Amino acid sequence: MIAKISATENLGGALGYNFKKVEKGEANILLAAELYQSKEGRYTMKDVLADMEALVPKKCRTKKAVFHCSLNPHPDEKLSDEQLTQIAKEYMEALGYGKQPYIVFKHNDIAREHIHIVSLRVDEEGKKINDRFEKRRSKQITDTLERKYNLIPSSKVNDKEDAETPKVDMGKGNIKEQVASIVRTVLKHYRFCSLGELNVVLSKYNLAVEEVKMEFRGKKYDGLVYVPTDDKGGKVSTPIHASDIGRGVGYTAVQNRIQKSKQNVKPLIPSVRNKVLQTMRTSPQTEEELRQRLEEQGLRAVIRKNESGRIYGITFIDDKAGIALNGSRLGKGYTANVFNGYFSNPAHNLFLDETLYGNPSVRLEQSATVQPLQSNAEEGDNLIDELIEDIVGDTFGTTSNDDWKEAAWQRKLRRQSKIKLRRRKH
Template sequence: MIAKISSTENLGGALGYNFKKVEKEEASILLAQGLYQNKEGTYTMAEVFADMQAVIPEKCRTKKMVFHCSLNPHPDEKLSDEILTQIAKEYMETLGYGKQPYIVFKHGDIAREHIHIVSLRINGEGKKINDTFEKRRSKKITDALEKRFGLIPSSKFADKAVEETTKIDITRGNIKEQVASALRMVLKHYRFCSLGEFNAILSKYNLVVEEVKTEFRGKKYDGLVYVPTDDKGGNVSTPIHASDIGRGVGYTAVQNRIQKSKQAIKPLIPAIRHRILEVMCSSPQTEKALQQRLEEQGLCVFIRKNESGRIYGITFIDDEQGVALNGSRLGKGYAANVFNTYFSNPAHNPFLDETLYGSPSVRLEQIDKAQALFQSMEDGDNLVDELIEDMADGSFLPTGNDDWKEAAWQRKLRRQSKIKLRRRKH
């Protein structure tokens, strides 16, 4: 079960969103805590709004006083109203909102049934409910609820989301909704360190992102637009500005995702290098053969070419790990240039050049050792990256009897010595 919590100052907006679903018979009210129920035994938007508004002091120091949360069971779960109600009660009680006025809606407008809860972040005395580490505490609560009610773990959501997300098809209509759905999945599941890597992932869903720079009243602004494409990458619809899609897909959000990804992907790089090296040692003669053999290794490859057919970009995507990496990010020996040279002359495979790398079996063993070193050394990410990149460009020639830890340690000392010398000169 996944919980999505938001804060807002617009009580009418949070309630209105849910009550409109009720009016359209796309949602129903499961529970109301501490709210007025009329003679008909129902709840109306106006009455619930008035009840909650009465709790908010005229001079409220808390700006975003509205708590809005959705609890999302796994799409394969079919839970009864009684269980969903009990889950909502226990969730709110444990999170600290048990004595607050709140209302619970069950949404059935999409295949995945889920619930929304609207409450207040301040009590009757105008004091703010403790929200310290709220999302972290929420995750612990949902994990406990999964065990208590025997629910499918939230870890299974990503695989399901990737499987269910299809290519954007403008003939189906609702283009903006299709684009928003694909973006939400990609930005949640995948990690990438550049817009190029982001585009490599989006291309699988017939979508491309473009950066837009504008100037207004002397100030410069950066933005993003998303463009639906066909299978060949040609534009098939009007670009959609990120602000028209909603929060979380704009320039700032994507840049934040890029920054967070840079550290997260480092532990994955050696293993991805290893799998690519295994494929290249088999000397695939065509790009199609490379693609097929990489798929057997759980990798997709996205190749970019210029008008003359030269490969100028190559990105490897691991759907299971949720990561996209440009070849150059893996090391010099995995850059687009190397693959372009190889496919221009498949008879000469640089990955089999023993004068640079040693035998293929030795190289694979070296990368295995590099991965082990990564796990055992605190600063292994930088050291292993350097060692493997040196193997790729031939500046490190292993003898077969090297002590890898000693070699790495010596390299680190040399690097630190160079830094100290530069500082003294300045």
């Protein structure tokens, strides 16, 4: 059993994330300790939120006073509601939250059933619950619960994941064979629309790809090299040319895969975009919290930052479906710049604005007076994307584009156009 713990100051976001799933029939409440229950025996978001907020002193010094945790049994484990409820009770008691108000939700929207627990990190006097070595203690507790209830150990989950995601291991030798195996597996399973997106997928396997340009006997050639890396992306070996690995992994093969992917991913984009939108509407306070909530939706978020800590790239990956999409491919409202702005000030959440991130058909009606020639949802989305880009640009003073090469290419075309225009005048 794997526990994922986060601390946040947004109680409404933590509760709202779970109650929305209850409303959709994707979750149900297993237990509510020390919380108000209606006469009908139901717990509502409004009542639970008010109850918990009333228990936090106004002069509380703890900024992130909300405890949010998910307990994830092994995918092959089938536990009853009674067993999950008992496990949740014992876990909270052992972690020091047994006397705190908390509510337990069971999620069944994905094949792997799991539970979420929302509680408070401070008591009624405003004193913080001891969270020293919290994750270490949590691991000890889950290990104890696994033994007590004869559960499949979480180590087997990790072993299974490691077996499915082999990384380049410099100590094993046969580096070319390892690289060839990984690249062929990735090219066969994943769809990506740029080398950048391919690189994000390969980074999971401690591998990177780079484009190289060569000239031989007066003719220019484009090629690829694959570079083993460490967990932080640093190069640990000399580049291996695609031609040294074998057929099907070179420049032409990758470009063909990119072109096919551009058509294949189009019908999948709305689903990924909706998952990201619904997650952002829960107002995650940290990047780790965003990753955790997206993982529950079957998505993996890879965030890239420069040395100053600014987010310059974000990619969403569905490993099961085999797709990797840069944020900008979901729309201009999902670019790296938007997420950088959000995490700079989570209180200003553009994703909650229905006029910007509402239903496409509704937005289309709203935009009809502005642009009457637009006649379908895709064009309506383009108009909203431009509006979002303007708002983000005005707010943060930068353009929002994940693909810097594309941006550079556009600038080059504009410069060439200006040069041609000046020549015509002369």
